[in-house]
Amino acid sequence: MNTLKINEELFIGSGGHQATYIHPLDATKCIKIPHTKDDGDVKKEMRYRRMCSAKLENSRLVTKFFGTIETNLGLGYVFERVLDYDGKTSxxxxxxxxxxxxxxxxxxxxxxxxxxxxxxxxxxxxxxxxxxxxxxxxxxxxxxxxxxxxxxxxxxxxxxxxxxxxxxxxxxxxxxxxxxxxxxxxxxxxxxxxxxxxxxxxxx
Ligand SMILES: Nc1ncnc2c1ncn2[C@@H]1O[C@H](COP(=O)(O)OP(=O)(O)O)[C@@H](O)[C@H]1O
Ligand SMILES: [Mg+2]
The missing domain is CATH 1.10.510 (Transferase(Phosphotransferase); domain 1)
Known part of the structure; x- marks a missing residue:
């Protein structure tokens, strides 16, 4: 299967649970790679997004989620990337x-x-x-x-x-x-x- 290649130049930031990269094929999106498989926080967020999808669909605050994708760094979660009007990461x-x-x-x-x-x-x-x-x-x-x-x-x-x-x-x-x-x-x-x-x- 084709996996998406992410390189370190696309790195945006990282916290305790996941590393975030600019999507290599679409700069308006980012891809988050959990540090470990089955991360509790990622699961919790996904459960919330599933159960409250109607509400989150119309949210001004919460970034949009576009599903998962196989990458060279493991399973990635694709989100809207928060960008300023000039294209820089906010x-x-x-x-x-x-x-x-x-x-x-x-x-x-x-x-x-x-x-x-x-x-x-x-x-x-x-x-x-x-x-x-x-x-x-x-x-x-x-x-x-x-x-x-x-x-x-x-x-x-x-x-x-x-x-x-x-x-x-x-x-x-x-x-x-x-x-x-x-x-x-x-x-x-x-x-x-x-x-x-x-x-x-x-x-x-
Ligand atoms: N949608 C996004 N658009 C742009 N940058 C993001 C986005 N989500 C996260 N980031 C950046 O990546 C960092 C880590 O992502 P985050 O989801 O907070 O991971 P963690 O769960 O490890 O804290 C954030 O602190 C932020 O700087
Ligand atoms: Mg965080």
Whole structure:
């Protein structure tokens, strides 16, 4: 059988579970190769994508999934690649957020991006597993126009996932996770996320 050849020049990034590469035949897609076969996180994400496919089909936040493909590095999972308008891979939120106080214009840009993230997240009620901001990418889809995308760690580890079946459970859980993200950002980026923004971001 024909396997797709991926070389190291296509490498984008890697976390604890998988390595991500630009798709060699289609730069608008990326291919993720799990570090181990039967990775629990990958399975969890695939279960969520299967069970909530209708909801995820219309998601602004979650990247599209295009199925699996055999590669020289093993079985690959093909996703939409998060790209900026100029064709560059978008920054993840950790790289996007400065550690020290930036100029007023940059600050406004960050605040608007986070407030829009809030409204998308609480409208779509995506199930996430933790608040690791490296799994959020900030897509500059038009010049100076930013949108957060979720690329990893979706789903839930529980055996009987109420959040997949009931909108109210998904909304309740999403609100809790959202407020955890806000609290984490406030603690780790105090120069960028001051109390008045925390108040606006927190969902009561
Ligand atoms: N859809 C995507 N488009 C562009 N880059 C991505 C995409 N998904 C992941 N990446 C990059 O690859 C890295 C690792 O992918 P990720 O899915 O987070 O793997 P892990 O499960 O190991 O954390 C991410 O931190 C990000 O930089
Ligand atoms: Mg990750």
């Amino acid at each position: 920054l993840d939120m950790k790289k996007f957020l400065p550690k020290t106080k930036p100029d007023e214009k940059t600050l406004q840009k960050i605040w608007t991006t986070l407030l829009n993230f809030k409204s998308d997240f609480l409208r779509e009620n995506i199930a996430i597993v933790d608040t690791d901001i490296e799994n959020f990418m900030v897509q500059e889809h038009a010049p100076e126009t930013y949108r957060v995308r979720i690329v990893d760690n979706i789903g839930t580890p529980v055996l009987i996932p109420l959040v997949y079946w009931f909108d109210f459970a998904a909304a309740w859980k999403a609100k809790r996770y959202w407020n955890r993200i806000v609290a984490w950002l406030a603690e780790n980026y105090p120069e960028v996320i001051p109390p008045q923004l925390v108040a606006q971001l927190t969902e009561t």
